[in-house]
Amino acid sequence: MARSTRVRIAELVLLAALIVAPLVVHDAFTIDRFGRYLLYAVFAISVDLIWGVGGVLTFGHAAFFGAGGYLAAIFMERGGWFLPLPLWPAIALAVACVAMFAVLLSGLAFRGPFPMRGVELAVITLAVAYLLEQYARAGGRLTGGQNGILIGPRLTVFGINVHRGRNFYLLAAATLIVCYVVARWFVSSRAGLVVRGIRDNEPRVDLLGYHVPNMKIAVFVLSATLAALAGALFYVHEGIITPGAVGVAASTQVLLWVALGGRATLIGPIVGTIVLQHLTATLSGRLLDTWILVIGALLIVVVMLFPAGVLGWLDRGPSR
Amino acid sequence: MTATAVRTAVVEARGLSKSFGGFRAVHDVSFELHEHEITGLVGSNGAGKTTLLNLIYGRNSITDGRLLLDGTDVTRQPAFRRVRRGLGMVFQHTTIFPTMGVRENLRLGALRKHPGADPSSPDEIEAMLERVGLAEQGDVEAATLSHGEQQWLEIGMVLLAKPTVVLLDEPTSGMTKAEAARMADLCRTLIEQQAVRSMMVVEHNIDFIRHISNHVLVMHRGTIIAAGTIDEVQHDQAVRDAFLGRQA
Numbered sequence: 001m002a003r004s005t006r007v008r009i010a011e012l013v014l015l016a017a018l019i020v021a022p023l024v025v026h027d028a029f030t031i032d033r034f035g036r037y038l039l040y041a042v043f044a045i046s047v048d049l050i051w052g053v054g055g056v057l058t059f060g061h062a063a064f065f066g067a068g069g070y071l072a073a074i075f076m077e078r079g080g081w082f083l084p085l086p087l088w089p090a091i092a093l094a095v096a097c098v099a100m101f102a103v104l105l106s107g108l109a110f111r112g113p114f115p116m117r118g119v120e121l122a123v124i125t126l127a128v129a130y131l132l133e134q135y136a137r138a139g140g141r142l143t144g145g146q147n148g149i150l151i152g153p154r155l156t157v158f159g160i161n162v163h164r165g166r167n168f169y170l171l172a173a174a175t176l177i178v179c180y181v182v183a184r185w186f187v188s189s190r191a192g193l194v195v196r197g198i199r200d201n202e203p204r205v206d207l208l209g210y211h212v213p214n215m216k217i218a219v220f221v222l223s224a225t226l227a228a229l230a231g232a233l234f235y236v237h238e239g240i241i242t243p244g245a246v247g248v249a250a251s252t253q254v255l256l257w258v259a260l261g262g263r264a265t266l267i268g269p270i271v272g273t274i275v276l277q278h279l280t281a282t283l284s285g286r287l288l289d290t291w292i293l294v295i296g297a298l299l300i301v302v303v304m305l306f307p308a309g310v311l312g313w314l315d316r317g318p319s320r
Numbered sequence: 321m322t323a324t325a326v327r328t329a330v331v332e333a334r335g336l337s338k339s340f341g342g343f344r345a346v347h348d349v350s351f352e353l354h355e356h357e358i359t360g361l362v363g364s365n366g367a368g369k370t371t372l373l374n375l376i377y378g379r380n381s382i383t384d385g386r387l388l389l390d391g392t393d394v395t396r397q398p399a400f401r402r403v404r405r406g407l408g409m410v411f412q413h414t415t416i417f418p419t420m421g422v423r424e425n426l427r428l429g430a431l432r433k434h435p436g437a438d439p440s441s442p443d444e445i446e447a448m449l450e451r452v453g454l455a456e457q458g459d460v461e462a463a464t465l466s467h468g469e470q471q472w473l474e475i476g477m478v479l480l481a482k483p484t485v486v487l488l489d490e491p492t493s494g495m496t497k498a499e500a501a502r503m504a505d506l507c508r509t510l511i512e513q514q515a516v517r518s519m520m521v522v523e524h525n526i527d528f529i530r531h532i533s534n535h536v537l538v539m540h541r542g543t544i545i546a547a548g549t550i551d552e553v554q555h556d557q558a559v560r561d562a563f564l565g566r567q568a
Contacts, residue, residue, distance in 0.1 A: 193431065207400070
């Protein structure tokens with residue numbers, strides 16, 4: 001059996017174990033919490049696509065995660081014209097709007113008069129997240145300003161309440177599995193191979209005749225779309241969305257999950273997210289004043305020992 | 321009645337110039353690359369050879385002049401469009417995909433030319449692995465190859481993109497004599513088998529040029545000062561003046 005096949009099988013077993021393990025817990029609150037982690041994991045996969053696979057570092061990806069939540073909230077909670085919308089049409093429209101925004105933003109960044117690369121793009125994404133956060137704070141009735149938007153509708157599927165506990169967990173797990181499969185399919189596809197090539201050596205991809213900007217736009221839009229879907233479900237479940245959802249802090253936090261788990265592995269960011277979130281929740285309850293220092297020290301040690309992330313190390317060995 | 325050989329120009333450069341600020345790196349260069357020919361481009365360091373290659377494949381914009389590929393004006397076209405029209409570029413410093421496997425590198429070369437079928441392990445890729453001497457290393461990470469092997473990998477990748485014209489920048493740099501001889505064989509075979517219609521080779525190794533090339537251009541201070549067979553240019557007065565330091 002080829003090594004890549006063995007790694008893929010190991011990934012699937014790990015993914016299944018991660019998803020099934022919390023179900024043995026009967027505490028509804030804990031299961032609900034792990035459901036939130038799974039949606040965060042979808043967010044991490046979206047960042048892994050653009051950063052790990054595409055090589056485009058983004059400091060503002062929460063703009064898409066939070067925008068998914070904000071737009072879903074606005075479409076459900078604000079009136080006028082065709083609004084308010086029911087739950088799923090609102091989520092679908094929110095995701096579509098974020099995807100359109102990603103097309104415009106990436107089109108400007110990659111195909112505009114001054115195509116951007118590396119740090120330039122990282123700064124632009126940072127600026128977008130900052131601007132959206134400021135707009136959300138100052139947005140008045142539309143965004144609710146500092147107080148954000150309270151979201152009334154509850155998550156339901158075919159009339160079944162999936163808003164809390166085990167049902168919510170299953171919804172989050174299903175979302176994660178679908179998004180993981182989509183991301184894995186993309187990475188394995190021809191487009192994914194070209195995007196990985198761009199990460200490794202953009203000028204050579206150009207000199208093999210591929211249209212580099214279009215490939216970057218494709219992965220950027222896919223990444224933003226997954227983030228928006230996760231964000232919409234996450235904040236509807238939360239019942240409230242506030243300006244921090246689209247901000248810089250949330251954007252950098254997800255980078256840690258991905259870096260810890262292992263860039264360009266897809267499964268690594270899932271592990272990184274769940275482990276870090278669970279650790280944070282556990283330690284913050286026990287070490288009231290020092291938990292953040294412990295987490296910070298742990299992150300530094302792990303990044304020094306495993307520069308490619310834990311799963312990256314297992315996947316490719318200790319050389320990188 | 322004598323038969324007249326018709327030499328078809330695949331690449332035509334007409335008065336190409338490139339300036340960087342006030343510095344003219346290439347000035348009023350005109351030449352043609354003909355079908356079934358390997359053209360050598362020689363000159364001392366700083367003569368403008370690499371800049372000229374950059375103008376042909378599109379890395380640098382052309383300040384003045386025109387570039388035609390199979391009769392089509394590609395002067396203002398970006399690099400990827402020129403590649404789609406048949407240009408292939410092999411660099412002195414290899415430009416492979418280091419974190420991918422050798423076979424994946426070749427797949428990327430082949431992929432654009434195979435819109436219908438999945439070329440993940442077609443005979444073509446396996447044949448290319450054999451041709452460039454990497455059959456045993458198909459699954460290893462490209463970064464682990466030696467410099468010489470990486471050069472062969474890049475050549476394989478470029479050839480799988482089915483170029484009509486290949487530009488090579490110092491292909492024997494870092495190669496042993498045996499590898500250089502293998503490279504010369506490959507260049508000649510590609511032209512003889514019409515796998516590639518024309519080639520241009522920038523090279524300091526004059527023996528290599530003598531082995532593969534029937535037409536040589538000599539560059540000096542951004543212009544072409546002589547053109548002809550290697551024996552002709554070696555006896556050219558302008559070339560002697562330039563390289564013996566008698567030209568102003």
